[in-house]
Amino acid sequence: MKNFTSKALEAAEMFLIRRGFEIIERTWETEGDGGLVDIVAEDGGAVVFVSVKSREASDKGFPESTASREELERFAIDWFSQSPEQCEECIFRFDTIALILVSPDRAIIRHHINAMAPGCDIDSEEE
Structure with missing residues (x-):
């Protein structure tokens, strides 16, 4: 499972790089509660x-984020408090990437940009 997760993160990272994102950190862990942000990147x-x-290819469709709004906001607060040099007055957002592995070297990726924008319900489940 660890190998699958690592490959999924690598695929997501390459997807973002190809779209012009600059990767700042990968698998950044918050202090204290052990929360984890998969990728911190810069985009424009x-x-x-x-x-x-x-997830591996299945009939269940794309996996969706299970992080709550409060958890994501806590990640941002922790990251900015530990990385103040990254920006003083910058914009930030939360994206999600849902990935289905269809073969050892091929995946289908769904990128939700600004997943916490008004009208986006990241807490909903589709299953």
């Missing part, structure tokens, strides 16, 4: 906290 001057959810 914005700091982007990316949650990656993956």
Whole structure:
């Protein structure tokens, strides 16, 4: 499972790089409660906290984020408090990447940009 998760994170990272994102950190862990942000990236001057959810090909469809709004906001607060040099007055957002592995070297990726924007319900489940 660890190998699958690592490959999924690598695929998500390459996907973002190909779209012009600069990866700042990978698998950044908050202090204290052990929360984890899969990828911290920069996109057009914005700091982007990316949650990656993956599964092997199945009839269940794309995996969706299970992080709550409060958890994501806590990640941002912790990261900015530990990385103040990254920006003083920058924009930040939360993206999610849902990935289905369809073969050992191929995946289908769904990128939700600004997943916490008004009208986006990241807490909903589709299953």
